[in-house]
């Protein structure tokens with residue numbers, strides 16, 4: 497068999513493995529040029545196009561950084577962060593995606609830098625570990641209890657948190673959200689008042705899409721969870737650093753943690 501024939505048959509074998517592990521949500525570019533989801537329903541080359549928008553906001557050298565990738569899916573972001581030197585804990589509650597991620601880590605030679613664990617975000621309530629960088633992209637709106645997850649993750653963040661969620665149209669931010677008398681409710685209807693649309697049934701055909709926040713709500717929820725927005729690398733994406741959380745939010749998270757034992 498010629499070298500060319502050998503490489504064609506290797507590529508065919510790789511394609512068969514990719515197909516057997518499908519369907520894929522992340523389009524990974526595997527060694528040899530095979531892609532896992534080249535015809536993505538959301539956007540061409542997802543999520544690489546997003547990574548290209550945000551990567552300059554992430555330190556080039558993550559040596560010595562411990563990263564938590566929440567809802568890692570097939571591991572696209574874990575791989576990029578591990579390539580920058582980070583040690584990554586990548587969690588997802590869906591074993592189908594974790595199988596893809598573990599397999600792809602082997603293909604990329606990154607298996608020793610990433611631990612993949614089948615775990616839900618709320619399971620972090622039972623751990624006290626903290627992380628230099630928490631990657632929380634594409635998960636918040638899938639959660640019925642999104643602020644519980646955000647509060648937990650803010651507490652676990654040592655240096656940076658990258659947040660992305662599905663948002664409502666509009667960039668307005670209402671100037672005065674400090675306090676209003678109970679009889680004065682109109683300001684709550686202002687376009688820039690922090691709001692989340694609740695999805696009782698489905699959105700985009702997905703029954704796990706529960707909440708769609710506006711921009712003002714994203715910023716307000718991040719602040720009250722104890723995160724200061726440092727940059728907005730792209731639409732719906734917020735890079736944050738830890739700050740003191742709202743004291744009432746802190747008490748309420750403590751109460752939940754006590755109740756969970």
Ligand SMILES: C[S@@+](CC[C@H](N)C(=O)[O-])C[C@H]1O[C@@H](n2cnc3c(N)ncnc32)[C@H](O)[C@@H]1O
Nearest residue numbers: 543567569588589590615616617633634635638
């Ligand atoms: C829209 S995908 C986003 C994947 C990746 N983070 C990204 O931004 O491309 C949502 C991922 O979060 C996972 N997920 C959803 N709810 C979760 C939960 N409660 N705990 C852990 N993972 C969750 C899903 O299995 C899926 O892999």
